Amino acid sequence: MNSCRRIACSGWRSGLNTVFPRVTAPSLSRSQATSAAPDPDTGEKPRLRAIDLAKEVQQEKTKPPVVGQRKKPQAEASRPAEAETPPPPSGQQKRVMELKRFTQQLQQVHPNVLAKHLLRGVLYKDKDVVITNKPYGVPVKDDCGGTSISSVLPVLSKMMDGLKMKSDSQLIPCLRLEKETTGVFLLARSEEVVQHIHSLVTNNQVQRKYWVVLLGVPVPSEGVIDIPIIEKEVPGPRPHYKMALSPLFRVSETGEGVTKVRANRQSQPAVTKYKVLDSGSGCSLVELQPLTEVKHQMRVHMALGLTCPILGDHKYSHSSILAPQKLPDRVLGKLGLEQSKVRNLPLHVLARQLTLAGNTQDINVTCPLPKYFKQTLKQLHLTFSDEKDQL
Numbered sequence: 001m002n003s004c005r006r007i008a009c010s011g012w013r014s015g016l017n018t019v020f021p022r023v024t025a026p027s028l029s030r031s032q033a034t035s036a037a038p039d040p041d042t043g044e045k046p047r048l049r050a051i052d053l054a055k056e057v058q059q060e061k062t063k064p065p066v067v068g069q070r071k072k073p074q075a076e077a078s079r080p081a082e083a084e085t086p087p088p089p090s091g092q093q094k095r096v097m098e099l100k101r102f103t104q105q106l107q108q109v110h111p112n113v114l115a116k117h118l119l120r121g122v123l124y125k126d127k128d129v130v131i132t133n134k135p136y137g138v139p140v141k142d143d144c145g146g147t148s149i150s151s152v153l154p155v156l157s158k159m160m161d162g163l164k165m166k167s168d169s170q171l172i173p174c175l176r177l178e179k180e181t182t183g184v185f186l187l188a189r190s191e192e193v194v195q196h197i198h199s200l201v202t203n204n205q206v207q208r209k210y211w212v213v214l215l216g217v218p219v220p221s222e223g224v225i226d227i228p229i230i231e232k233e234v235p236g237p238r239p240h241y242k243m244a245l246s247p248l249f250r251v252s253e254t255g256e257g258v259t260k261v262r263a264n265r266q267s268q269p270a271v272t273k274y275k276v277l278d279s280g281s282g283c284s285l286v287e288l289q290p291l292t293e294v295k296h297q298m299r300v301h302m303a304l305g306l307t308c309p310i311l312g313d314h315k316y317s318h319s320s321i322l323a324p325q326k327l328p329d330r331v332l333g334k335l336g337l338e339q340s341k342v343r344n345l346p347l348h349v350l351a352r353q354l355t356l357a358g359n360t361q362d363i364n365v366t367c368p369l370p371k372y373f374k375q376t377l378k379q380l381h382l383t384f385s386d387e388k389d390q391l
Helices: 002-019 030-034 050-062 074-078 091-108 111-120 149-160 191-202 297-305 329-335 339-344 371-379
Strands: 122-125 129-134 182-188 206-215 222-226 229-234 240-245 249-251 258-260 271-280 283-290 349-356 363-366
Touching: 091 339, 111 122, 111 129, 111 149, 122 363, 129 349, 129 363, 182 191, 191 206, 206 297, 206 371, 240 297, 271 297, 283 297, 329 371
Parallel strands: 182 349
Antiparallel strands: 122 129, 129 182, 206 283, 206 349, 222 271, 229 240, 249 258, 271 283, 349 363
16 A cells, blocks of 8 residues: 555656646856846945955966066065065164174073183183183173183183193183173182282282273373272162262362362272373273272273263263163264164273283283274274374
């Protein structure tokens, strides 16, 4: 009976197909459907789909170029129209960035690398002392455990002895140099030599000469600054300590003379000889000879004693604030810098010459000028001659 029902249903369906034949709409592709004529009722064209836009772009690429029209390269065509290449940095900015990068690399590299750099910079050596060229930005000692010259002296000592495993030699720093100072750096091979050098310093038998670039020209061009220095706290939003002058004389109330004042017990005697070697562009190249050892002595005497701060001295260019050094427009133009980039300008202090009194013959060592120092002198049109009579 079920088979009879199936036959009856199939016959019924075939009969309907005979009476009402199936109507099928013609199939349209996507491109044909989207490119159909606008709707006669609204007059709007149908929206293009992403696949149609891609096909149109592909067709534009395959079209032959018009005669006389240059075809843009792929990199130029894909570059946004509004993107512009930033102007290249100036020569001075490149040198500042190179120096900053070089300093950071020296402070982060393996101690053996820094020791090799000091070994290549050796200017003089004998059985008692070693004099090398200290790089800029590397501290002599670092209490925080970072890379410093003192931390690599054992490695440097072994390198100088041919990397002998049983070497008993040592190197000890004798005369202090600030982190931002470059130039001649004295090392002793034993504690006895250190004591001997300290006795030479006490008896004024050690001469150290520095070259600095100053903002301004000292008047007179040669002289001696004999003003004690004291450390003081600077109040303000960012309290800090810095060295300051503690003079023994002050101008009288009538302005016709000076009167002596009582010396501060915490002040330290400080004496600095100076001589202008050349001047120009609102700056000067000056040779300094400190006769005492006080923290930041030369920087304080130049900035506060002569009102001619050292180029790149951001600490003592302002009396009560911590801010980058303010340079005149004339100096900025010569250096090719903007005021916003002055914070990267290095301190221009070079330990130029060291003379030690010896039993038979004096030791006299002169350090060459670093690259950044030479470039600054060239841009400021400051010249020097080794044959000049110096201090």
